[in-house]
Amino acid sequence: MTVTEVPTSAGGNPIGFGRMLRKEDARFLRGQGNYVDDIDMPGMLHGAILRSPVAHAIIKSIDTSAAEAHPKVKAVITGAVLETLGLAWVPTLSYDTAAVLATDKVRFQGQEVAFVIAEDKYSARDALELIDVDYEILQPVVDAKRALDPGAPVIRTDKEGKTDNHIFDWEAGDAAKCDAAFAKADVIVTQDMLYPRTHPSPMETCGAVALMDKVTGQLTIWCTSQAPHAHRTVYALVAGLPEHKIRVVSRDIGGGFGNKVGIYSGYVLAIVGSIVTGKPVKWVEDRSEHLMSTAFARDYHMHGEIAATKDGKILGVRVDVLADHGCFNGTAQPTKFPAGFFHIFTGSYDYEAAHCKVTGVYTNKAPGGVAYACSFRITEAVYLVERLVDCLAAEMKIDPAELRLKNLLRAEQFPYTTPTGWEYDSGDYAPALREAMRIAGYDELRAEQRARRERRAAGDTTEPLMGIGISFFTEGVGAGPRKHMDILGLGMADGAELRVHPTGKAQLRLSCMSQGQGHQTTFAQIVAQELGIPPEDIEVLQGDTDNTPFGLGTYGSRSTPVSGGAAAIVARRVRDKARIIAAVALECSPDDLEWELGRWQVKGDPEKGKTIQEIAMLSHSSLELPDGVEGHLDGTCVYDPPNLTYPFGAYICVTDVDAGTGEVKVRRFIAVDDCGPRINPMIVEGQVHGGLADGVGMALMQVIAFDEEGNNLGGSFMDYLLPTSMECPSWELGMTVTPSPHHPLGVKGVGESATVGSPPAVVNSVLDAIQVRHADMPLTPAQVWRAMQGNSFRTDLAIT
Amino acid sequence: MQVTINVNGQDVSRDVEPRLLLIHFLRDHLRLTGSHWGCDTSNCGVCVVWMDGQPVKSCTVLTAMADGRSVRTVEDLEQGGALAPIQQGFMNEHGLQCGFCTPAMMMTGQALLDRNPDPSNEEIREAICGTICRCTGYENIVRAIRWAAEHQEVPA
Numbered sequence: 015m016t017v018t019e020v021p022t023s024a025g026g027n028p029i030g031f032g033r034m035l036r037k038e039d040a041r042f043l044r045g046q047g048n049y050v051d052d053i054d055m056p057g058m059l060h061g062a063i064l065r066s067p068v069a070h071a072i073i074k075s076i077d078t079s080a081a082e083a084h085p086k087v088k089a090v091i092t093g094a095v096l097e098t099l100g101l102a103w104v105p106t107l108s109y110d111t112a113a114v115l116a117t118d119k120v121r122f123q124g125q126e127v128a129f130v131i132a133e134d135k136y137s138a139r140d141a142l143e144l145i146d147v148d149y150e151i152l153q154p155v156v157d158a159k160r161a162l163d164p165g166a167p168v169i170r171t172d173k174e175g176k177t178d179n180h181i182f183d184w185e186a187g188d189a190a191k192c193d194a195a196f197a198k199a200d201v202i203v204t205q206d207m208l209y210p211r212t213h214p215s216p217m218e219t220c221g222a223v224a225l226m227d228k229v230t231g232q233l234t235i236w237c238t239s240q241a242p243h244a245h246r247t248v249y250a251l252v253a254g255l256p257e258h259k260i261r262v263v264s265r266d267i268g269g270g271f272g273n274k275v276g277i278y279s280g281y282v283l284a285i286v287g288s289i290v291t292g293k294p295v296k297w298v299e300d301r302s303e304h305l306m307s308t309a310f311a312r313d314y315h316m317h318g319e320i321a322a323t324k325d326g327k328i329l330g331v332r333v334d335v336l337a338d339h340g341c342f343n344g345t346a347q348p349t350k351f352p353a354g355f356f357h358i359f360t361g362s363y364d365y366e367a368a369h370c371k372v373t374g375v376y377t378n379k380a381p382g383g384v385a386y387a388c389s390f391r392i393t394e395a396v397y398l399v400e401r402l403v404d405c406l407a408a409e410m411k412i413d414p415a416e417l418r419l420k421n422l423l424r425a426e427q428f429p430y431t432t433p434t435g436w437e438y439d440s441g442d443y444a445p446a447l448r449e450a451m452r453i454a455g456y457d458e459l460r461a462e463q464r465a466r467r468e469r470r471a472a473g474d475t476t477e478p479l480m481g482i483g484i485s486f487f488t489e490g491v492g493a494g495p496r497k498h499m500d501i502l503g504l505g506m507a508d509g510a511e512l513r514v515h516p517t518g519k520a521q522l523r524l525s526c527m528s529q530g531q532g533h534q535t536t537f538a539q540i541v542a543q544e545l546g547i548p549p550e551d552i553e554v555l556q557g558d559t560d561n562t563p564f565g566l567g568t569y570g571s572r573s574t575p576v577s578g579g580a581a582a583i584v585a586r587r588v589r590d591k592a593r594i595i596a597a598v599a600l601e602c603s604p605d606d607l608e609w610e611l612g613r614w615q616v617k618g619d620p621e622k623g624k625t626i627q628e629i630a631m632l633s634h635s636s637l638e639l640p641d642g643v644e645g646h647l648d649g650t651c652v653y654d655p656p657n658l659t660y661p662f663g664a665y666i667c668v669t670d671v672d673a674g675t676g677e678v679k680v681r682r683f684i685a686v687d688d689c690g691p692r693i694n695p696m697i698v699e700g701q702v703h704g705g706l707a708d709g710v711g712m713a714l715m716q717v718i719a720f721d722e723e724g725n726n727l728g729g730s731f732m733d734y735l736l737p738t739s740m741e742c743p744s745w746e747l748g749m750t751v752t753p754s755p756h757h758p759l760g761v762k763g764v765g766e767s768a769t770v771g772s773p774p775a776v777v778n779s780v781l782d783a784i785q786v787r788h789a790d791m792p793l794t795p796a797q798v799w800r801a802m803q804g805n806s807f808r809t810d811l812a813i814t
Numbered sequence: 815m816q817v818t819i820n821v822n823g824q825d826v827s828r829d830v831e832p833r834l835l836l837i838h839f840l841r842d843h844l845r846l847t848g849s850h851w852g853c854d855t856s857n858c859g860v861c862v863v864w865m866d867g868q869p870v871k872s873c874t875v876l877t878a879m880a881d882g883r884s885v886r887t888v889e890d891l892e893q894g895g896a897l898a899p900i901q902q903g904f905m906n907e908h909g910l911q912c913g914f915c916t917p918a919m920m921m922t923g924q925a926l927l928d929r930n931p932d933p934s935n936e937e938i939r940e941a942i943c944g945t946i947c948r949c950t951g952y953e954n955i956v957r958a959i960r961w962a963a964e965h966q967e968v969p970a
Contacts (some may be wrong), residue, residue, distance in 0.1 A: 035905055035906065036905070036908070039904070041913075042910055043887070043891075043897060044892055045847070045848015045888035045917050049847075051841075054845065135842075215948065217850070217914040217946065218914045266912070266913065267912065268912045268914030269911075269912040300854055303856070309916075394886050437879070529912055575912075697907075697908065700911055702951075703951030703952075703953045705909065705950035707948075707952065708948075730853070730855050731853045731857030732857060736946050737944075738937075738944075739940075739942050739955070739956070743953060745953050
């Protein structure tokens with residue numbers, strides 16, 4: 015499974031795994047990317063959405079007459095119009111319902127109220143100003159902790175008989191066993207912590223162009239979708255449109271990070287707009303619309319407890335979660351998992367028992383929760399356990415690295431079944447942490463920190479406070495298997511089709527959809543490795559439902575674990591077929607042939623053989639093939655993964671904190687990732703880099719908070735702060751390689767590892783610097799300064 | 815109103831609304847879609863183009879303000895079918911993933927190299943901090959601009 019010598023193609027690329035420059039770069043470097051807003055079509059109209067200025071209000075009336083009278087306006091669509099089409103309310107991915115356009119009430123600031131279609135986008139915006147909506151303001155539910163109070167305003171009055179804001183209760187693990195483990199503990203540490211609402215904010219906002227051809231009945235939707243096949247089926251199920259007449263096309267996507275999994279009102283409205291006007295209709299949201307209405311992430315209020323013996327052996331963990339899902343339960347996650355994969359919160363450690371309880375509530379905020387490279391809420395889980403372990407280390411005055419090394423799962427325990435029922439496929443954890451400590455120079459850093467603290471104690475306050483933070487994470491990525499995982503009944507398995515053309519050039523068709531991950535390159539490398547065809551001779555097609563096989567798409571780091579498995583298997587099927595064809599051509603038995611990269615040759619007589627390119631041509635020739643073997647060199651596959659893959663890693667963050675201002679500088683960040691063998695190490699490192707920047711952003715800067723009236727306080731990039739080149743250090747990466755035993759290539763996903771794993775390292779580092787047990791993210795200068803005064807604040811509300 | 819702007823070396827005259835943003839003029843009127851639009855508040859910087867040789871955020875420049883000036887966009891970087899060093903640097907160092915901020919990053923990086931042919935990593939970070947990238951964590955963008963610095967012809 016380890017990477018061995020890989021031959022190089024005439025194009026200078028590895029025929030298999032290895033560093034290869036990206037095929038997709040050629041167009042991006044020239045400004046020739048194909049994003050949805052780049053589409054222009056004859057007669058194309060432009061849509062714009064009128065949004066609610068308030069968080070909770072009854073809509074008493076909507077007057078669209080002035081907007082309709084605007085000379086460039088072609089149509090105005092309201093919730094009342096959608097009701098006549100049965101599209102005002104649609105099912106969500108979590109078996110709730112959500113309003114496409116508000117009919118009875120608005121339930122969050124920024125909710126969609128009306129849609130204007132005009133000849134150009136400036137006129138469409140102008141016309142929004144002409145719509146008069148009469149709102150009767152209602153008390154909003156802003157604080158999730160008050161959502162279940164008796165007498166709290168009921169948000170979902172649309173649901174018959176609904177008298178509170180409760181969505182679900184869900185638990186995992188063994189409560190009694192956990193109580194028993196806690197009963198024999200010498201030390202129990204308890205900590206409340208919030209993983210605040212954050213937003214993925216890809217640089218490209220969401221958008222769509224829809225075209226309904228009334229003659230053929232063909233509906234085409236070009237949109238920013240990470241899951242085009244799932245979108246097509248949902249349109250068919252929800253709108254009753256014939257699925258064979260729907261084509262969903264994702265072109266280049268300017269970043270997704272989970273934000274572009276769901277179907278947004280704007281997409282539906284563009285479709286309705288095209289049906290109404292008979293013209294192509296484009297809708298592209300602006301940044302504030304994007305931040306205020308599309309899928310946010312996290313918003314978990316967690317009460318955690320960790321129990322250990324006096325010599326530092328962790329016995330158990332339990333957690334009680336209040337989950338703020340916003341006003342519609344629309345989280346994108348496998349059906350059976352209302353709290354996503356949160357119950358993997360036992361993390362990377364070996365203990366007897368664990369238990370969690372999650373309660374989901376409605377609030378007057380935008381819907382979502384699962385987005386932003388979170389692996390279905392493993393982000394929250396890793397943050398919880400990694401913060402608890404640090405709290406325990408502080409309580410017991412044990413070095414946090416030592417405490418982790420004492421409790422990490424050991425190699426011989428794999429495959430390992432967690433106390434909440436997850437089977438980790440493979441792992442060797444301690445070497446990864448030791449490697450991170452080696453790169454960091456951990457002992458030297460601690461010595462430097464001690465020396466600084468001594469100087470400060472002696473009265474020298476010129477130096478910043480120094481913090482060292484560790485996190486260790488176990489990820490679970492690559493959903494399904496489909497017997498356990500589905501979305502709206504669609505099993506999480508993915509197809510692949512491979513066609514080797516007569517001249518030996520190939521096309522691979524995939525169900526997943528890149529948003530920047532470099533699929534055109536890495537999937538060509540997979541086929542190259544299996545078939546010996548140079549990667550430059552392999553075209554990877556994705557994103558167009560009319561010419562790719564069905565599958566659930568790209569999120570949860572599932573492209574490599576699932577579609578990567580499909581690509582490997584379909585290539586092997588083609589290789590097996592090529593063997594039969596070669597045997598006929600060489601007048602021998604297939605059993606007499608052996609595979610040497612790119613070639614079937616006679617065992618013991620390697621001069622006699624046929625290259626895959628020769629076999630491709632033979633497969634189209636007059637060569638007489640055995641009964642049951644059809645011509646051509648094509649294959650198909652649907653890959654149903656037997657389990658998730660479980661990448662892991664050890665991160666160390668070094669910070670300097672200005673004691674006077676609370677300003678944090680990330681001095682160093684060391685990341686050791688183990689995602690199994692790396693198909694393209696350059697791309698893997700790029701994925702890790704991006705996730706680490708996310709971690710710095712979430713830990714220090716990013717939050718979507720709300721004031722008491724439900725106003726979104728993170729509704730533009732002036733308020734919602736993302737890390738720039740100045741906040742990010744030069745990342746220091748390392749690796750260990752532990753293959754997955756069940757994946758055809760041994761590979762694991764990696765796209766979300768760093769986003770999942772890095773926030774607790776940053777937070778642990780800052781809290782280590784200021785010697786405070788806990789303060790909630792983001793650790794802005796104000797929060798750090800207040801934490802140092804023993805007065806940290808809730809970051810999900812307006813600062814008081 | 816009538817404007818005449820030299821765009822990528824060619825004079826272009828158009829009748830535009832006074833409120834038309836330069837980014838929309840470039841993208842929607844001239845179909846130069848390499849420059850992108852990301853926030854409207856001058857924070858994200860994916861709309862960076864050059865005006866009279868200086869990087870500007872074209873979402874907060876009115877087309878009217880560019881009247882009589884020269885504008886250069888990413889489409890002009892490649893010359894004679896050969897990628898410019900800044901483009902080659904981004905490719906070689908994996909300085910891009912989704913590609914959305916890339917044109918702005920390259921225009922900003924080239925502007926830096928034009929005034930400082932041998933910038934330090936810190937100077938590069940400072941130069942590009944007006945454009946946000948959500949994919950790369952910036953490390954490889956810094957390396958890409960360094961690569962370009964080391965591979966471009968510097969006038970004697």
